Amino acid sequence: MVIAPFHTQHVLKAYSQQLAIRSRVSKDKAPSSGQRDNVTISSESKKKLLADKIAKEIVNQLTTSSEHSQTTRKILDRLSREFGQPLKISSPDGKEIIFEVLEGPDGQVARNLSGEEAGGLKRILFDITKSMVYDGLLLREDTHET
Numbered sequence: 001m002v003i004a005p006f007h008t009q010h011v012l013k014a015y016s017q018q019l020a021i022r023s024r025v026s027k028d029k030a031p032s033s034g035q036r037d038n039v040t041i042s043s044e045s046k047k048k049l050l051a052d053k054i055a056k057e058i059v060n061q062l063t064t065s066s067e068h069s070q071t072t073r074k075i076l077d078r079l080s081r082e083f084g085q086p087l088k089i090s091s092p093d094g095k096e097i098i099f100e101v102l103e104g105p106d107g108q109v110a111r112n113l114s115g116e117e118a119g120g121l122k123r124i125l126f127d128i129t130k131s132m133v134y135d136g137l138l139l140r141e142d143t144h145e146t
Contacts, residue, residue: 047137055130063091078128083121097122
């Protein structure tokens with residue numbers, strides 16, 4: 001079968017016309033850059049996002065500040081109860097959290113926790129903090145409704 005150059009030119013011309021039409025149609029269908037998608041977040045999700053942000057700030061305050069507020073003391077006490085021994089938390093470099101086990105009546109550092117134990121405590125610390133913050137948000141909401 002022989003295809004003449006004439007036929008090849010017509011086929012290429014037809015394809016280029018179809019591509020031009022498709023690109024114009026797709027530009028017309030595409031949303032303009034001025035339009036934005038609207039995202040609706042439920043009030044429950046907003047509370048959870050807010051609780052996460054506040055919890056991160058509280059954990060940061062707990063690890064970097066030498067003085068603890070009533071809330072941070074409650075969190076540290078609850079974490080120590082769950083661990084089974086008194087704990088001290090610090091973050092000298094502001095990045096890594098160091099957990100220290102305290103012993104004796106004067107609360108001397110007995111040992112530093114590392115590895116899996118510290119990682120597990122970090123998750124528990126964040127969960128406790130988030131739980132306390134979220135409960136506080138719910139309590140505040142309940143007092144505003146009545």
